[in-house]
Amino acid sequence: xxxxxxxxxxxxxxxIYATFAVCVAVWYRVSNILNLAVGDFAMVxxxxxxxxxxxxxxxxxxxxITTLLxxxxxxxxxxxxxxxxxxxxxxRAEGIVLTFFFTFALSFFIDGVAKxxxxxxxxxxxALWNGASIAVAxxxxxxxxxxxxxxxxxxxxxxxxxxxxxxxxxxxxASGENALGARIVGIDTRRYRRWIFVGTAVIAAVxxxxxxxxxxxxxxxxxTISLTGFLAAAYGGFRKPGRALLAGLFIGVLEALLGxxxxxxxxxxxxxxxxxxxxxxxxxxxxFESAVSG
Amino acid sequence: xxxxxxxxxxxxxxxxGKTSRESVxxxxxxxxxxxRGEAERAVGERGLLSGHAGxxxGERGLLSGHAGxxxLRVASLSVAYGNVTAVHDASFTVADGAxxxxxxxxxxxKSSILMGITGMVRRKGTVEVFGAAAPNGDVRWMARHxxxxxxxxxxxxxDLSAWDNVILGCYTWTRxxxxxxxxxxxxxxxxLFPELxxxxxxxAGTLSGGQQQMVAIARGLxxxxxxxxxxxxxxxxxEAVAQRVYEALAGIHADxxxxxxxxxxxxxxxxxxxxxxxxxxxxxx
Numbered sequence: 001x002x003x004x005x006x007x008x009x010x011x012x013x014x015x016i017y018a019t020f021a022v023c024v025a026v027w028y029r030v031s032n033i034l035n036l037a038v039g040d041f042a043m044v045x046x047x048x049x050x051x052x053x054x055x056x057x058x059x060x061x062x063x064x065i066t067t068l069l070x071x072x073x074x075x076x077x078x079x080x081x082x083x084x085x086x087x088x089x090x091x092r093a094e095g096i097v098l099t100f101f102f103t104f105a106l107s108f109f110i111d112g113v114a115k116x117x118x119x120x121x122x123x124x125x126x127a128l129w130n131g132a133s134i135a136v137a138x139x140x141x142x143x144x145x146x147x148x149x150x151x152x153x154x155x156x157x158x159x160x161x162x163x164x165x166x167x168x169x170x171x172x173x174a175s176g177e178n179a180l181g182a183r184i185v186g187i188d189t190r191r192y193r194r195w196i197f198v199g200t201a202v203i204a205a206v207x208x209x210x211x212x213x214x215x216x217x218x219x220x221x222x223x224t225i226s227l228t229g230f231l232a233a234a235y236g237g238f239r240k241p242g243r244a245l246l247a248g249l250f251i252g253v254l255e256a257l258l259g260x261x262x263x264x265x266x267x268x269x270x271x272x273x274x275x276x277x278x279x280x281x282x283x284x285x286x287x288f289e290s291a292v293s294g
Numbered sequence: 295x296x297x298x299x300x301x302x303x304x305x306x307x308x309x310x311g312k313t314s315r316e317s318v319x320x321x322x323x324x325x326x327x328x329x330r331g332e333a334e335r336a337v338g339e340r341g342l343l344s345g346h347a348g349x350x351x352g353e354r355g356l357l358s359g360h361a362g363x364x365x366l367r368v369a370s371l372s373v374a375y376g377n378v379t380a381v382h383d384a385s386f387t388v389a390d391g392a393x394x395x396x397x398x399x400x401x402x403x404k405s406s407i408l409m410g411i412t413g414m415v416r417r418k419g420t421v422e423v424f425g426a427a428a429p430n431g432d433v434r435w436m437a438r439h440x441x442x443x444x445x446x447x448x449x450x451x452x453d454l455s456a457w458d459n460v461i462l463g464c465y466t467w468t469r470x471x472x473x474x475x476x477x478x479x480x481x482x483x484x485x486l487f488p489e490l491x492x493x494x495x496x497x498a499g500t501l502s503g504g505q506q507q508m509v510a511i512a513r514g515l516x517x518x519x520x521x522x523x524x525x526x527x528x529x530x531x532x533e534a535v536a537q538r539v540y541e542a543l544a545g546i547h548a549d550x551x552x553x554x555x556x557x558x559x560x561x562x563x564x565x566x567x568x569x570x571x572x573x574x575x576x577x578x579x
Contacts, residue, residue, distance in 0.1 A: 166471055167464065167470065173454055174458075174462055184443050184449060185465045186466040188434060
């Protein structure tokens with residue numbers, strides 16, 4: 001039953017990667033910018049709730065609502081101040097600078113502020129669903145894991161329905177594919193960019209809050225999650241949220257199996273080696289070519 | 295379907311109400327088609343307006359006074375890219391229901407006039423659509439007020455299907471995909487090019503140039519425009535396809551939509567258009 005438990009743990013971790021990959025891919029579809037700070041919003045979610053609840057003594061619900069408000073207001077301000085200047089302003093940035101630089105800088109900025117605000121110890125938001133892990137036969141599932149999976153399914157499903165079946169979803173895709181063509185039919189590309197950015201930041205924060213009881217977060221945890229989510233999104237060519245989701249799940253399960261059977265210490269290293277080898281062997285099939293060539 | 299055609303009629307009636315207030319009293323006004331015929335005769339008598347295009351016609355009230363109402367009024371329009379002035383002091387008016395060709399050699403500012411009017415680039419001067427002053431640099435305002443652009447090089451969404459491309463034209467007036475799908479403008483847009491039907495599920499980027507142009511025009515039509523501005527509709531198309539495109543444009547015009555066509559070669563455009571604005575070195579002649 002070791003295999004079953006490893007796969008369950010892998011699916012839970014993978015669903016986090018998958019959700020972050022979907023967030024990166026959806027926002028990239030709108031704005032053609034890669035959000036390298038999405039994991040940092042998760043870290044802020046977890047550590048801010050912990051700080052408000054444990055240190056400042058707020059009730060848990062108040063801590064969660066305050067945290068989500070802080071994250072959404074911050075993301076909104078970042079968009080209207082930094083991204084608007086960078087993307088829509090007179091001296092607009094283009095190419096690789098626009099694609100990476102601004103969110104990369106944001107990631108460092110959030111990490112720095114988080115270190116000052118929350119310190120460098122491992123913390124976690126309190127568990128939302130207390131109790132021992134649920135056992136079916138020999139399989140064990142942590143309750144937080146079930147919450148994570150439920151959130152991932154809900155968010156993935158909502159995104160899928162929105163993009164596939166609504167005019168707003170199609171407008172979102174059109175914004176990223178041809179901003180000029182989108183403006184012609186009256187699509188406000190800036191508004192889509194802003195709301196998807198704020199929305200994915202809040203989604204990330206919710207995941208941080210739900211997931212942190214399993215792993216525990218430090219101020220640096222965000223970058224690692226971002227990296228893996230980013231990789232999974234890359235496997236979907238950055239533009240295909242569905243593929244990004246599958247890639248995220250695959251990476252999660254692979255990581256768990258390598259940790260369980262190969263080496264707990266070197267599992268991650270071996271995983272990145274396998275991922276790199278896959279890209280080299282089959283770039284077109286994995287959508288990497290479109291990710292690089294745009 | 296019914297609901298939408300009602301709202302469609304509603305917008306057209308509102309438009310009439312608005313424009314009748316600002317032009318000629320209802321009793322003096324000739325009925326729609328007759329008025330347009332009169333305008334065209336007047337324009338015809340003056341030999342197509344080329345030479346002293348629009349501004350003169352506008353000042354004398356040829357197109358705006360007699361022809362029912364003015365769809366588009368452009369006054370002292372200038373467009374510059376940095377230090378380079380592409381359009382200088384262009385003025386003309388287009389009557390409601392008319393077809394106007396903006397012609398001139400390549401690189402003389404025809405497309406820039408259209409870009410300036412629609413707000414794709416910043417401009418100086420004033421642009422009025424059915425009497426309402428258009429804000430500078432706001433393409434969405436134009437789309438919502440009935441002027442839809444079919445731009446040069448089509449500007450489709452290459453990874454979306456042809457069907458998705460067309461239905462996104464409806465975004466100017468609805469956010470509901472069900473309303474859009476069952477609406478008269480969308481039905482009309484889809485029926486416009488029957489030869490496109492087998493390709494509607496195909497990704498737009500993989501269509502041929504002619505098919506892409508058809509999708510772009512259909513998208514423009516799905517926006518339910520009162521004025522359809524088409525920029526170089528036949529650029530790079532085979533003769534047979536170009537003719538097909540013009541047939542479709544003639545059909546759109548016959549349904550009462552005001553047309554503005556930018557063409558380098560005026561010959562084909564003038565088979566359809568009764569008004570011509572000639573552009574030379576960024577100046578309307």
